[in-house]
Amino acid sequence: MSIPGLGQLAPTAAPIAAAASSTASAPTTTQTLEPYWEYRFEVPHGSTLTIKLLAGTAEKDGTELAPNTPYAFTATKSKINTWHGCTLEITAPSSGTYDAYTSEPTCDETPMVSYLNLHFKLESLRAAAQKTAQMGPRVLVVGPPNAGKSSLVRTLASWATRMGRQPLVVNTDSREGMLTLPGTLSAAVFATLIDITTDWGSLPSSGASAIPVKLPLAYYYGLPQSDDNPKLFKRILGRLAIAATSRLAEDVDVKSAGMLIDTGGVPTGARAAAYYDFVAHIVAEFSVNIVVVLGSERVGSEMQKRFAGQTTSVGETVTVVGLDKSGGVMERDEGFMQSIRESAIREYFFGNAKMTLSPFTQQVDFTAVSIWRINEAPSKPAADGGGITYDEGEVQTDVLEKAEPSMMMQNCVLAVACASVHDAPDIIRDANVMGFVYVADVDEKRRRLRILAPVSARLGDRPLLWGSWPEHMVNLLI
């Protein structure tokens, strides 16, 4: 066990240098970082950047780098930070490209110190909860898009596990999957380190891994934005909250460590009001007692207005904490995000550079599968403030519709519900996800589907859920 940030030296007067961007050409370079500096890097799809810690100590999102161990990063934007200083060896294949620079803040300038202070505050709450067998802190992180919310949740989770804690991490942003494919809301206990070459660690798959794989509990929403179908989104959040709360109840270590909940970015315009309702729903359902607002006074003031001083279902007062966003957080455009989603899906079926998987292909008759469609709600407010408001009472938007196989499903990912094909639609909707299949081909003439699955299992026994997220893929078999 190591304690993040402890024993740190008084801050050195590190020069405040403007971050200089450089496109590296040399295959191997070394980079020396002073205390509090960050090495920020962007690796495009198809390139690999290998980083090795030669001396000192360094972390990626709270997880320490092992000395003299090469870590290969691909298709990512991230950073390595150091509390005490370090030397890194950076290697990139001469044909590959990447962009990197060092940020050189002092102790007073880096928001990492305030994140560490938050961690120690949470730690003291966890210690107190452990003594009295109460629930540890339930922390919700909110803020605008690209504020560093997921990075902060990951960092707090990693620091907690380094102290021997086992927090339950919850993802409520269906655009990105946590330990599962996009389109889902999920929760997982983090008791061991995170594989730092990925965001959240490898997807659970049927192979051996040096770092223990975390198994998430996932529910399929099948749409990218929470307001694409507000009623269904809230329903699924409720299911996840019940599962998360019972996970806390059955394990004293998880209970005292509490929860860390990630959210999608607060949208702009009229959609923000609806989004705040989802936040209120999360606060109520997960009995959140600490709301961390990252990088926005506007969102901070809204959160203060709504939650500060409120009491949770277990009688604790809700605290709202505002923290600065790191200047290093990188924009990820739609093209980049799409390539990340595609690689997550490829990895799910075919494995990655460390482990190849052999998915199972089967031909099934249209009549042998039971597919249920998840629809968007009929309307949502436009980003500019116009548009139509919801009328949730009237429309049963959270009802699944039975769908006939069709060409529209070609190259789509379907979620396999942990339910029976004989169950009622609302039981199927409320079931958690067992895994995913991919529709490689639809032959409407012969009424047959070619389906790729991670394991050989009879598909006809389980209902399949068809949403619009993740979106249509390019053909994975080419």
Ligand SMILES: Nc1ncnc2c1ncn2[C@@H]1O[C@H](COP(=O)(O)OP(=O)(O)OP(=O)(O)O)[C@@H](O)[C@H]1O
């Ligand atoms: N200090 C930093 N230096 C370099 N990159 C960073 C830093 N902090 C975060 N990033 C990167 O910036 C990107 C966006 O960060 P992150 O995903 O944490 O933001 P977010 O607020 O959760 O985004 P979203 O609104 O899309 O959910 C990620 O690729 C992350 O690894």
